[in-house]
Amino acid sequence: MTTLEGLGHGLSVALQPNVLIYSLFGALLGTFVGVLPGIGAMAAITLLLPITYYISSEAALVMLAGVYYGAQYGGAVASILLRLPGTPQSAVTTLDGYPLARQGRAGVALFTAMISSFAGSILGIVILVMLAGWLAGMATAFGAAEYAAMMIMGLIAASTIGSARPSKSLAMVVVGLILGCVGTDVNSGVQRLTFGQTELMDGINLVALAMGLFGVAEVIANIRDADRHGPPDRVTLRQLIPTRQDVGQMIAPITRGTTLGGFFGALPGTGSTISSFLSYALERRVSRHPERFGNGAIEGIAGPEAANNSASITAFVPTLTLGIPGDPIMALMLGALIIHGIQPGPMMLEARPDMFWGLVVSFGIGNLFLLILNLPLIGIWVSMLRIPFRWLYPAIIVFICLGVYSVRGSVFDIAMVAGIGAIGYALALASFSPALLLLGFVLGPLIETNLRRAMLISRGDPMIFLERPIACGFVIATLALILVPVMKTVLKARTNRAAN
Amino acid sequence: MRRDYHDILWGGFLALLGLGVAGYAAIHYDLGSLRRMGPGFFPVSLGVILAALGAAIALPAFWRKGELRPFAGRELLGVIAALLLFALLMNRAGIVITAAVVTLTASVVAPRPGILWRLVLAAAVTLLTWAIFILALEMTIPVWPWSR
Numbered sequence: 001m002t003t004l005e006g007l008g009h010g011l012s013v014a015l016q017p018n019v020l021i022y023s024l025f026g027a028l029l030g031t032f033v034g035v036l037p038g039i040g041a042m043a044a045i046t047l048l049l050p051i052t053y054y055i056s057s058e059a060a061l062v063m064l065a066g067v068y069y070g071a072q073y074g075g076a077v078a079s080i081l082l083r084l085p086g087t088p089q090s091a092v093t094t095l096d097g098y099p100l101a102r103q104g105r106a107g108v109a110l111f112t113a114m115i116s117s118f119a120g121s122i123l124g125i126v127i128l129v130m131l132a133g134w135l136a137g138m139a140t141a142f143g144a145a146e147y148a149a150m151m152i153m154g155l156i157a158a159s160t161i162g163s164a165r166p167s168k169s170l171a172m173v174v175v176g177l178i179l180g181c182v183g184t185d186v187n188s189g190v191q192r193l194t195f196g197q198t199e200l201m202d203g204i205n206l207v208a209l210a211m212g213l214f215g216v217a218e219v220i221a222n223i224r225d226a227d228r229h230g231p232p233d234r235v236t237l238r239q240l241i242p243t244r245q246d247v248g249q250m251i252a253p254i255t256r257g258t259t260l261g262g263f264f265g266a267l268p269g270t271g272s273t274i275s276s277f278l279s280y281a282l283e284r285r286v287s288r289h290p291e292r293f294g295n296g297a298i299e300g301i302a303g304p305e306a307a308n309n310s311a312s313i314t315a316f317v318p319t320l321t322l323g324i325p326g327d328p329i330m331a332l333m334l335g336a337l338i339i340h341g342i343q344p345g346p347m348m349l350e351a352r353p354d355m356f357w358g359l360v361v362s363f364g365i366g367n368l369f370l371l372i373l374n375l376p377l378i379g380i381w382v383s384m385l386r387i388p389f390r391w392l393y394p395a396i397i398v399f400i401c402l403g404v405y406s407v408r409g410s411v412f413d414i415a416m417v418a419g420i421g422a423i424g425y426a427l428a429l430a431s432f433s434p435a436l437l438l439l440g441f442v443l444g445p446l447i448e449t450n451l452r453r454a455m456l457i458s459r460g461d462p463m464i465f466l467e468r469p470i471a472c473g474f475v476i477a478t479l480a481l482i483l484v485p486v487m488k489t490v491l492k493a494r495t496n497r498a499a500n
Numbered sequence: 501m502r503r504d505y506h507d508i509l510w511g512g513f514l515a516l517l518g519l520g521v522a523g524y525a526a527i528h529y530d531l532g533s534l535r536r537m538g539p540g541f542f543p544v545s546l547g548v549i550l551a552a553l554g555a556a557i558a559l560p561a562f563w564r565k566g567e568l569r570p571f572a573g574r575e576l577l578g579v580i581a582a583l584l585l586f587a588l589l590m591n592r593a594g595i596v597i598t599a600a601v602v603t604l605t606a607s608v609v610a611p612r613p614g615i616l617w618r619l620v621l622a623a624a625v626t627l628l629t630w631a632i633f634i635l636a637l638e639m640t641i642p643v644w645p646w647s648r
Binding site: 051054165167168170171174175177178181185187188190192193216219220221223224388390391393394395397398399400401402405406409411412414415417418421422425426427429430431432448451452455456459460462 | 547
């Protein structure tokens, strides 16, 4: 199937009325949770997972994807108006968005965020289409050793790139990997780390873990402070119109941000959050007036917003073509696909073209919806920020409970959510990343299976990882990812000592 | 504050957890060989790595200044109590009573005095829950204590 045929085929899937409705619903719900600080795309997708049992697999995936990129649009609204990032990806948008809002230019900041998000998504789709075919072709050259090496590289990349303390990030990944071991071992049938609990035989429930780490922990962290920010000023449609100078300042950052986000989104382990931070750093570096950053530079919004949307689209590349989720949200998507009996991987483009191309086209349609709807809806989003958090969070708790309960009617899972939530809150308080724990949890069983298979194939010779060129490339990249921060720390300690 | 206590405590805990997992797995599960890895191989290796990382987090923190973040203990208790009440009540009392109790419990720790708004909120959330999950989604879960 050529790309053009594929897109035509995808259009016929994405334009089915029920798929269209779920796409619109997902995108709007995503914007809603993105706008509200304290609930992220992660929690929203987890809440929706049980509902997807009841609808067609195309509609389900299209809806979940809509929540994901919709939240990227919404996240910017709270960042700009309240200096409270609605989602982690939009944290950098506070740096220049909030100062602009203080200067009475909130409308222009919001417009910049939305048009940049849209441009980033559309160009991300182009990159996705180009990369997916190429990667799916290459993936047939992947054996167990390559998969294992690539996943390990992804985990190390996620914990070292952009992390202030890589040892803490790595520790979270390893805790996740250990939690992934809980349950029946596939090869031997041994019950591992279940301590006799029959509820743990199938392993820890992904929904319970995600709800505890992201839903419960974030609610606890937000109860006390969420209402302290005053309500934002009104924003009218007229204020959204940018000047000619503003538009001129957007184009180059959008282009750079999209390219950067498209690249990092497609790498497993690095996601949209890192892309938006890197894009901000890049814009500041190439700017002729870096002093404007932090005081309301349009470029500081345009670049990162384009980057995180582009990355969230290309993040589907490794998930769909290799079956390797690059970030925790993609891990949930992978879970949703598997629930619907679809095994993502190199064969998916051939075996389920309706699914793949339908998703791709729906990205475009969903983003168009968001752009058209969000401009008139901006007044509604702004007024939503006036809802006090104390009204919202008890409802969120009830929805979390019902979401987890509906998966398999188990109250044991709810008790798990309570325990995981308490630990997750304490971990986040000490700046440990719960997202990395979840990533380790999802990738753990895949890594173990492929590692065991690779060693079986090579008759116990670990050289298999160096003899095969692709695997060797991943090993070298992994070593570089570990050694560079270590060297940096050593050098820093030395200069500090010299200074003292 | 003189030391980074967050990192010392968590680093130490993670190191012990790693040792615990490695020790437990080594005793209870077959390690196997490199060629044919047993069920114990992966957990034991991970436990050892976690122990090392935990030490790497805790030890440098002894010589580093840190700030103690305020711990939202009250909020934590309220939310966890609400969740545990759901686990306790759901199969016995049905969704209507459970949703009301959970909402009330969770709202106790909200930073705003008053009882009336809490009751109104509980009623609203219960109604919404019933409308979404029973009326719209037709989920098969107990609605009342007597409808099991």
